Amino acid sequence: MMISRSAKKAVQSTLPRYFSTAGCASSVRTPVRGGAITFFPSTAKSSENVIAITGSRNASTVALGENQQQEEKVNGGSAGSSPPAGGNNNKGIMSYWGVERPKITKEDGSEWRWSCFMPWETYNADLKIDLEKHHAPVTFLDKIAYWTVKALRFPTDIFFQRRYGCRAMMLETVAAVPGMVGGMLLHCKSLRRFEHSGGWIKALLEEAENERMHLMTFMEVAQPRWYERALVFAVQGVFFNAYFISYLVSPKLSHRIVGYLEEEAIHSYTEFLKELDKGNIENVAAPAIAIDYWRLNPEATLRDVVVVVRADEAHHRDVNHYASDIHYQGRELNGLPAPVGYH
Ligand SMILES: [Fe+2]
Ligand SMILES: [Fe+2]
Numbered sequence: 001m002m003i004s005r006s007a008k009k010a011v012q013s014t015l016p017r018y019f020s021t022a023g024c025a026s027s028v029r030t031p032v033r034g035g036a037i038t039f040f041p042s043t044a045k046s047s048e049n050v051i052a053i054t055g056s057r058n059a060s061t062v063a064l065g066e067n068q069q070q071e072e073k074v075n076g077g078s079a080g081s082s083p084p085a086g087g088n089n090n091k092g093i094m095s096y097w098g099v100e101r102p103k104i105t106k107e108d109g110s111e112w113r114w115s116c117f118m119p120w121e122t123y124n125a126d127l128k129i130d131l132e133k134h135h136a137p138v139t140f141l142d143k144i145a146y147w148t149v150k151a152l153r154f155p156t157d158i159f160f161q162r163r164y165g166c167r168a169m170m171l172e173t174v175a176a177v178p179g180m181v182g183g184m185l186l187h188c189k190s191l192r193r194f195e196h197s198g199g200w201i202k203a204l205l206e207e208a209e210n211e212r213m214h215l216m217t218f219m220e221v222a223q224p225r226w227y228e229r230a231l232v233f234a235v236q237g238v239f240f241n242a243y244f245i246s247y248l249v250s251p252k253l254s255h256r257i258v259g260y261l262e263e264e265a266i267h268s269y270t271e272f273l274k275e276l277d278k279g280n281i282e283n284v285a286a287p288a289i290a291i292d293y294w295r296l297n298p299e300a301t302l303r304d305v306v307v308v309v310r311a312d313e314a315h316h317r318d319v320n321h322y323a324s325d326i327h328y329q330g331r332e333l334n335g336l337p338a339p340v341g342y343h
Pocket of ligand 2: 175211262265312313316317
């Protein structure tokens, strides 16, 4: 567990700068710069290799001996804290568990600055997607789904009025739930039945992640007030459980509800665009996270972001109506391959 002070100094001076981490919480205008973490290229397998070095803190002190923990305190390390911005005062430690992330670069070779998503998860939104496509409710279940969503829109319109930035942010906190619940339940089903998922678990979890990225984007341009946070808390408690039960009872109905929710989302974002075009909402510069996630032009604006988000919602609409249609045909989702790369 012990390592001599001179040995540490020698290592600190010779270690190559390997990669840097950056937190993803940033203001729109201020790109976050995380502190650099330097570590042995070879994976640390024993506590002898745990050395306090310059960089962001990314390991639990549980893995450290008492002496190392003491040294952490001396060096200003803070267990469990987020990587601080700046760099000069950053203190870090090589992971005892050898799970460090390698250096990640963009296609142009520049350093990747996000830890919450990776370059290979970025994409160009399909802006050619048909925004008008609609599933006409014919069956009894379809009508329940359709009117449930229409009924939910009523209080939403009253609460948010024309504050579309805030509305988008709040609704994304709900929109990211169904994919996670559906994916989780399909995951459990796959385990219970010893059968493949047909790719649907991943597809639904990707949808949830995509919706969450919408939220991470919009919270850069609209800050929730305390009562809005409280509302999200309450709504999530109700909606998660309601959707969970709904999906257990009827995935056919649940996917149809989400399909209609996505149709409403497209409508909301279209209204958002109208307000931007009228000048009622300031068309500010696009958040940095959006520029990287959707591979937008560096000069992109909020309008460009809304356009790509709306295209995503159209994809979600298609995937969920498709999933519901599969159930309508009396088949299981895993009987047909899930859409690939469908955000
Ligand atoms: Fe969304
Ligand atoms: Fe969506």
